[in-house]
Amino acid sequence: ALGSTVVTACVSQESVGRQQHPVLQLHPVLQLHPVLQLLGCTAVAVSVPPPNGGTEEDRDRTETRGPLPPGPQITDHQARAALLAHVADRCCWGSGAAKKMAIAKINYDSAFHYELQTFTEKRETSWAFTPYGGGDVDGPSNGAAPLPWDVEAQPAHLFHDEVKVVQVPHTASVKECHRCKGTGSLQCSECHGKGWTRCLSCHGDGWYTDSSGYKDRCFYCQSSTHGHGRQDCLKCNAKGRVACPPCDSYGQIRCFIRLTITWKVNTSEHIVRKGGLPEALVKEVSGQVAFEEEGTRIFPLTQFP
Ligand SMILES: [Zn+2]
Ligand SMILES: [Zn+2]
Ligand SMILES: [Zn+2]
Structure with a gap:
């Protein structure tokens, strides 16, 4: 080198x-x-x-x-230093020859x-x-x-x-x-545009009956926008449509x-x-x-x- x-x-x-x-x-x-x-x-x-x-x-x-x-x-001194550094890199090489050798010529x-x-x-x-x-x-x-x-x-x-x-x-x-198509909104995929899903608690019935036979309005859908037995769709806020991403509505x-x-x-x-x-x-x-x-x-x- x-x-x-x-x-x-x-x-x-x-x-x-x-x-x-x-x-x-x-x-x-x-x-x-x-x-x-x-x-x-x-x-x-x-x-x-x-x-x-x-x-x-x-x-x-x-x-x-x-x-x-x-x-x-390069000088003789630099050449010898490079040689010694190379020798030190090899685990079983002795440095004696490198230290003592006479440098006659550098090619x-x-x-x-x-x-x-x-x-x-x-x-x-x-x-x-x-x-x-x-x-x-x-x-x-x-x-x-x-x-x-x-x-x-x-x-x-x-x-x-x-x-x-x-x-x-x-x-x-x-x-x-x-x-x-220019409307600014898309049909909600969750409720398919209806704005509600069937209430899972009362199975769409709107009523709740306890073990003693007492009947009352289902707690989960009693104040729904779309009537008893229906739960408001959370994705579209019961509107049936959601904002259109490409046009930002x-x-x-x-x-x-x-x-x-x-x-x-x-x-x-x-x-x-x-x-x-x-x-x-x-x-x-x-x-x-x-x-x-x-x-x-x-x-x-x-x-x-
Ligand atoms: Zn919806
Ligand atoms: Zn219900
Ligand atoms: Zn759009």
């Missing part, structure tokens, strides 16, 4: 796509689709390939690179450890909705909706994983809620196209070596940074120490 060299290379590679994207069909289609069909695909995120990117030229910049920094040199061996970081951006569109209780709606009347890759969005930091969720401008519209929802942008750092490693340094060891050592470069494309090192 002595005198190994580390190469760190970075590349910013956004928009690595070739085809023109088929997103137009997703666009001002809000009026073309009935809401139910529209909401059927809410959960499905469509990944949109970017338009032809890479305006920056894939220029070979190896010419402009400076010379590699000189490899680190240097280098390896390149490439670390290529590729920063990618992915854009996905999907339908989304929120309850609508009034307020401004940014619909197609405000202008044409931008295509997914035309929506302005920058990562907070380059080479950091990040996810951003934005609403595509001018894609919103207000629809009647698909679950409750407003009866209306605001539909829009949601854009999910995912920035990701993808790291790959590669080791180039000439001598006998084991690859596994080269991977572990810190070494020294030989060069760092950032661009749309990174070319390999051409010099080898």
Whole structure:
């Protein structure tokens, strides 16, 4: 591990796509689709390939690179200390030879450890909705909706994983809620819309008879909203209907196209070596940074120490 060299290379590679994207069909289609069909695909995120990117030229910049920094040199003392540390690591090795040996020559061996970081951006569109209780709606009347890759969005930091969720401008519209058909409430599943269930204490009779034959109104259903023998449904407060979750009881929802942008750092490693340094060891050592470069494309090192 002595005198190994580390190469760190970075590349910013956004928009690595070739085809023109088929997103137009997703666009001002809000009026073309009935809401139910529209909401059927809410959960499905469509990944949109970017338009032809890479305006920056894939220029070979190896010419402009400076010379590699000189490899680190170590003294006899450092070499012996490293050897002794290695010996101490082995349970039955003696340290006598390492302490006394005369160091005649130190041979240097280098390896390149490439670390290529590729920063990618992915854009996905999907339908989304929120309850609508009034307020401004940014619909197609405000202008044409931008295509997914035309929506302005920058990562907070380059080479950091990040996810951003934005609403595509001018894609919103207000629809009647698909679950409750605009009524704002749903039939109670507990009482099937009746608002009551049969009283379990008196079996729906409304009367209670004790062991001595004395008859009285059933204690549990005597003051029920829906009459004797019936117990108020607790889930719907005896109303028979419950609040509609998708529209939050407003009866209306605001539909829009949601854009999910995912920035990701993808790291790959590669080791180039000439001598006998084991690859596994080269991977572990810190070494020294030989060069760092950032661009749309990174070319390999051409010099080898
Ligand atoms: Zn609803
Ligand atoms: Zn109920
Ligand atoms: Zn009862």
